[in-house]
Amino acid sequence: MTVTYIHLLLLLLDPSSALMSTQDPPPSLGNHSMDKNDVDEAEGHFTVPIAFRVFSVDYHHVQAPFEIVLWIMLASLAKLGFHWSGRIPAVVPESCLLIMVGLLVGGVIYGVRHTAPPVLSAEAFFLYLLPPIVLDAGYFLPGRLFFENLGTILWYAVLGTLWNVLGIGLSLYGLCQLGGWGLEEVSLLHFLLFGSLIAAVDPVAVLSVFEEIHVNEQLHILVFGESLLNDAVTVVLYKLFESFLRMPSVSGVDVLAGGCQFVVVGLGGLCVGLFFGLVAALTTRFTARAQVIAPLFVFLYSYLSYLTSEMLHFSGIMAIVTCAVTMKQYVEANVSEKSNTTIKYFLKMWSSVSETLIFIFLGVSTIQDVHMWSWPFVSSTLFLCLLWRALGVLLLTAVVNKLRRNAVTFRDQFIIAYGGLRGAICFSLVFLIEDFPKKRLFITTTIVVILFTVFVQGMTIKPLVELLDVKRKKRVLPTVSEEVHCRLLDHLLSGIEDVVGYWGQHYWKDKFEHFNTKYLKRFLIREDKQPKSSIVRLYQELERREQMGETDEGKRERSPAIEENQTHSRSLLPEEMDSIRRILSTNLRNFNNKHITAYSRHTLHQDFTVDASRKACLRRHQSLGERHSSTQTHGSQWDDAGSQGACLSRSLTVSQSPRSAHRDPHSTREGSLNGPVRVTFEGLASPSSTYLQGQDSSSARMPKKLSFAFENEKGK
Amino acid sequence: MGSRASSLLREEDIEEIKKETGFSHSQITRLYSRFHSLDKGENGALSREDFQRIPELAINPLGDRIINAFFPEGEDQVNFRGFMRTLAHFRPVEDNEKNKDPSAGEPLNSRNNKLLFAFRLYDLDRDDKISRDELLQVLRMMVGVNISDEQLGSIADRTIQEADTNGDMCISFSEFIKVLEKVDVEQKMSIRFLH
DSSP states (O other), X not given: OHHHHHHHHHHHTOTTSSSEEOSSOOOXXXXXXXXXXXXXXXXXXXXXXXXXXXXXXXXXXXXXXXXHHHHHHHHHHHHHHHHHSTTHHHXXXXXXXXXXHHHHHHHHHHHHHSSOOOEEOHHHIIIIIHHHHHHHHHHTOOHHHHHHTHHHHHIIIIIIHHHHHHHHHHHHHHHHHHHOSSOTTSOHHHHHHHHHHHSSOOHHHHHHHHXXXXXXXXXXXXXXXXXXXXXHHHHHHHHHHHHHHHSSOOOHHHHHHHHHHHHHHHHHHHHHHHHHHHHHHHHHHTGGGOGGGHHHHHXXXXXXHHHHHHHTTSOHHHHHHHHHHHHHHHXXXXXXXXXXXXXXXXXXXXXXXXXXXXXXXXXXHHOOSOOOOOHHHHHHHHHHHHHHHHHHHHHHHHHHTTTSSSXXXXXXXXXXXHTOOOOHHHHHHHHHSOOOTTHHHHHHHHHHHHHHIIIIIXXXXXXXXXXXXXXXXXXXXXXXXXXXXXXHHHHHHHHHHHHHTOOOHHHHHHHHHHHIIIIIHHHHSOTTSOOOOHHHHHHHHXXXXXXXXXXXXXXXXXXXXXXXXXXXXXXXOHHXXXXXXXXXXXXXXXXXXXXXXXXXXXXXXXXXXXXXXXXXXXXXXXXXXSOOTTHHHHHHHXXXXXXXXXXXXXXXXXXXXXXXXXXXXXXXXXXXXXXXXHHHHHHHHSXXXXXXXXXXXXXXXXXXXXXXXXXXXXXX | OTTOSSOOOOHHHHHHHHHHHOOOHHHHHHHHHHHHHHOTTOSSEEOHHHHHTSXXXXXXXXXXXXXXXXXXXXXXXXXXXXXXXXXXXXXXXXXXXXXXXXXXXXXXXXXXXXXXXXXXXXXXXXXXXXXXXXXXXXXXXXXXXXSOHHHHHHHHHHHHHHHOSSSXXXXXXXXXXXXXXXXXXXXXTOOOOOO
């Protein structure tokens, strides 16, 4: 039984599959099938009577997708198993376990076949596995924090990477020249090339490790932003050194051209991303009638931006990140709730699968036939990587702290240096190097470095964070007060900056916001979807969550995006919406009236005419939501529905929730309907409001209607 | 200072300002040239019109209140001293300052004073309480015209409710401080004054 299973497994790892490639040209399908023994095979190779076959197995027909699916299945099951395994996730990061699974599978394959298992092909990695991860990262990037720290991030990404590359390359070269390890003939350029690929911090590895350690957002964005943006530098340097290797001689002009190329690559990626982001935003504007495919546009345009910039030899990562960041706010405003959820879920799912696959393949590909090992080289590379990174971070931070508003502390610096994990990007790049005598050594060293950083650094970073008492992540959502007051502070600071004549962060942020609101939003967002202020959005979000019975404190520390997915609203049919509106407005009117009796100053105003109240109700309806075409019908329906005594919702006046035990003059005003339609619907599900306590809901409807009307008048 | 015809800053003035606000010499001179460029009337003091001439400030939602904050109670002119005193609130808090002797009084850019400055932006009538109306006014200015009154009212109520501990439906200064205790006010309310 096991033999058959293993043979089946071997079939799956047939080198002719699209996902993986070995160094040798893959043998043709036909020959290979002949080599396999006694498993169900393609028909026609057996000498069987030509009777009509009732049952047959035709594996080759489905071989390629079958194998791909099985690999993905393996990856996903490994991930499942990981999360079910009790205490292990707390100690060992997921990436480590996945690599170990990969090692296991690779070992099995090697043991059975006695040849090297398939290796992760660079093409598959760069074209299929990497984009979803980077897109996911870009889409959920905390925009404001990123731009506030952009200077520092760029500083680390560009200068830090350059420093590391040159440092590692040159020192390795020097050491090899002196060391007598048999590596003297390897040229400086080769070492620089090696340095360029090994110095780069990998976003995949950083993401997977930092996701579990929950450091404060600023630190997270610094490390993560650096890992994303250093792609431009890495790409340029790698290609530069590679082309230098091919050229007979290198002159100073070439180096200069390389420097210019860096700017071109970075800015090019940026522009491509911007272009596609804006086009995507514009396209989603028109998806109202075909909402189901709206998420597809997001993915298509992002992937297109990545491919386009790869085609033009720009930085694909920068393009896709820019695209995601650009289109996010417009897409979110344009598409429906469901589509938003779909986008988020799919992104998370794809990036998760990709990440798992990458790590498993890393493990599998480690089992190689021809490793070239050299103790001194490997250990010195490892040591130099750590050393140069630490030095680089120290020096750069010392400079950048003078220009920052709040300094990067030493603990943060340590985490930045320690969190510079290498990952699959280095791995793929090292395979792409043109063959030269010591290539095997480079491959081995790269693998060792990756494994070391992921295992040792990945596993120890969490205890270190706790040991060093690094500032951790705050709660998920701020309170409304914080948001309001922080907004006040933002405006205040902008104003002061204007007075002082200083073009600081607030100035540019304001300018961009102004431009955004005036031009971009008008152009890219549907007419009926008004852009809302962030204060209102936060308030609505908090309302929604509270109605769902969650509190915003003490939640599991998952990303806000995932939590949103849990609490997304259902979309309702129009008839339902109308009846809900009707019911709510009636009942709100009722409970608002309940307050009235408590305050003497409102009893005077019971003389108002019915018309005034009707008008008030209509106006109230207009504030209810986006579609207010049926206000007239609502007005008339009120009298019919008036007798619906049951007060359904605690409605949206959360502010009067259990905390305040007594009524107050000020609270009447907020008895009114607040919050948008969306929140309204959630309110239906929740238990009835506490206001019902001791209050009669249906008596004296008339005067209450009027005083409510007066409320409205007064409020204007 | 008002009696001087020329607009030069005297050394002793600089020293006094330095002691009071904590700015460095070069910062004071730089800010003085800014003060001077704003002072179109050349009378050594700024009026409200001078501030309103700053274009970005005019479109700032809280522009009027910010301008107001520069002027002491009931006055229409602010001299350089007052200008610097207000700006001192926005100096970044440096670590070495925390060790200065407490007898010198709280520096203008302490967390408390920063928060008091922000508090005063709400509290126009200076009764040391932010009432619902005052909050509503500021909210209306910040949030724009898309939001209905009812919605705004409920946001205001929630804001008060989150802060209010003694149930008077107003936010006192201590409640204000408490609500913002998790926010890094020292960092948020600081401007990098170039040396």
